[in-house]
Amino acid sequence: DAGVTQSPTHLIKTRGQQVTLRCSPKSGHDTVSWYQQALGQGPQFIFQYYEEEERQRGNFPDRFSGHQFPNYSSELNVNALLLGDSALYLCASSLGIHEQYFGPGTRLTVT
C-alpha cells in the first residue's frame, strides 16, 4: 500500500517565477492538506482540499493556490516566487478529519 507521494523532491527557482508541486494521497484517503515548513520551525497550514474544493485556508496570500483532481491527487501552485517562499512543502492526506499522513516533502529553494 503506497503512502503519500510528492514530486519533485527538490526544486530550485528564481524570484518571480511560478512553481507547481504535486501530491498523491494514501490509498483510500479523500482529503489533502498542504503545509509550509521553514527551516527550524513547525509546519504552517496552507490549505486543505476535499471533494475538489478548498475547504479551509491558512494565513497565506493568494499567490498560493491549489487544485484537487477527481482521483484525489492535488497540486500546489505558487506564483511570483519570493525568497521567503524557500521552504519544505509537505502534503498530508487523510480520510475526512482523521489523522493526517505526510509525504516526504518537496524542498523548494528560491534564488
Added chain:
Amino acid sequence: AQTVTQSQPEMSVQEAETVTLSCTYDTSESDYYLFWYKQPPSRQMILVIRQEAYKQQNATENRFSVNFQKAAKSFSLKISDSQLGDAAMYFCAAPLFGNEKLTFGTGTRLTIIP
C-alpha cells in the same frame, strides 16, 4: 490567542531510559484529536500517536504513551526504553481552528545518548 506550545527546544536521554516531552495548547473546540509527529533528518513527518479528546484513557502505542490532561490543556509524550532510532524532532499538533486544520508546535529536538 490559540496556540500550541512546546517549551523544550531540546532534550536528551540515555539509551534505554525514559523521556517525557511537553506540550500545551489552547483551543475552543470541544471535541478534537491531538497528535504527536516525529520528523527524523530524512524529513518525513511520521505519526507517532493520537489522542481523542473525549476519551479519558491515555493513548498508548508500544513504547510511546501520552499523559492527556484535558482541563489543563496538556498533552505530553512519554517514550520508554529509548532507542537510537528515536532521535528526531518531535512536533505536537492540535486542531485549534477547526478540526481540518492542524496547528503545530515549534518542536523538540530529541537526542539519544548511546
